[in-house]
Amino acid sequence: MKNIDKPIQFADSANDFHKLTRNTSILINDVTVSFKGKKGEFTAIKDINLEIKKGEIVSLIGHSGCGKSTLMNTISGMVSPSKGEVIANENLVKGPGPDRGIVFQNYSLLPWLSVYKNIFEAVDSVLKDKTKAEKHDIVENNLSMVNLMPHKDKLPGQLSGGMKQRVAIARAFAINPSILLLDEPFGALDALTKGSMHIELLKLWNLDNRNKTIVMVTHDIEEAIFLSDRVVVMNNGPEATIREIVDINLPRPRNKKEIAHDPEYIRVHDRLLSLLFEKLSIED
Numbered sequence: 001m002k003n004i005d006k007p008i009q010f011a012d013s014a015n016d017f018h019k020l021t022r023n024t025s026i027l028i029n030d031v032t033v034s035f036k037g038k039k040g041e042f043t044a045i046k047d048i049n050l051e052i053k054k055g056e057i058v059s060l061i062g063h064s065g066c067g068k069s070t071l072m073n074t075i076s077g078m079v080s081p082s083k084g085e086v087i088a089n090e091n092l093v094k095g096p097g098p099d100r101g102i103v104f105q106n107y108s109l110l111p112w113l114s115v116y117k118n119i120f121e122a123v124d125s126v127l128k129d130k131t132k133a134e135k136h137d138i139v140e141n142n143l144s145m146v147n148l149m150p151h152k153d154k155l156p157g158q159l160s161g162g163m164k165q166r167v168a169i170a171r172a173f174a175i176n177p178s179i180l181l182l183d184e185p186f187g188a189l190d191a192l193t194k195g196s197m198h199i200e201l202l203k204l205w206n207l208d209n210r211n212k213t214i215v216m217v218t219h220d221i222e223e224a225i226f227l228s229d230r231v232v233v234m235n236n237g238p239e240a241t242i243r244e245i246v247d248i249n250l251p252r253p254r255n256k257k258e259i260a261h262d263p264e265y266i267r268v269h270d271r272l273l274s275l276l277f278e279k280l281s282i283e284d
């Protein structure tokens, strides 16, 4: 466990910067995000510093409205910091880009396109240098990975929640971003489907030699521990900051049933519970 209240040193020459980020996937450098509203300015997150290494899986956890999605959106480029900057893949984030794939809780599939076409359209618009045949291969491989080839001609409305989420994940993987941003991707799923989606996600990550960096927003402590290398716990907003970063030192591959008895699992679970809930019981 370590507290990240120390600002990350930011290099000012191009060479230093390159050295600094060789193993860095994402660098969030002193980021503050304020929104302008009718009642004035509202600062959602303040002075956030976080470095995420290539191939790391990091979860963001905290109470509703604390600023998890806001922080995630600064990485995706959909929200611009009011102060500070985000570096992803050694580039200053100025907007969304194909190096950062996003999966939302609501799947964001196009309802009028089949499963196959939802993925093909994304591949077609992003991977412009591939031939048509290569694009079809990519779509088929990714659909097979999430076991959806038999359902490729269905419309999103004909799929279950878990199937829709598998399509959204296959689509994100198909464009092969080096950074995958998952905003409560399994929040709407039942516990059993969620459990199998965790396995699917780790399988895809393994198939890609654990090279993809994954950042995930979640409310689920068990999910965060099972999937992550580190869990970033946020304080409540406004002006939310990082409260603590909890390292998950559980060897991979992890077995859901077995890790629940591991002393390290019990330790980090207790720590996360205490960080998220100061009071663990309701007193009379």
Ligand SMILES: Nc1ncnc2c1ncn2[C@@H]1O[C@H](COP(=O)(O)OP(=O)(O)OP(=O)(O)O)[C@@H](O)[C@H]1O
Residues within 6 Å of the ligand: 035, 036, 037, 042, 044, 062, 063, 064, 065, 066, 067, 068, 069, 070, 071, 237
């Ligand atoms: N575009 C916006 N304009 C104004 N305020 C915003 C905007 N986006 C987010 N906020 C505010 O910033 C705060 C953080 O919101 P955010 O969605 O990041 O929280 P969250 O931790 O992801 O919440 P939840 O867990 O409920 O999804 C909230 O108070 C929210 O109302």
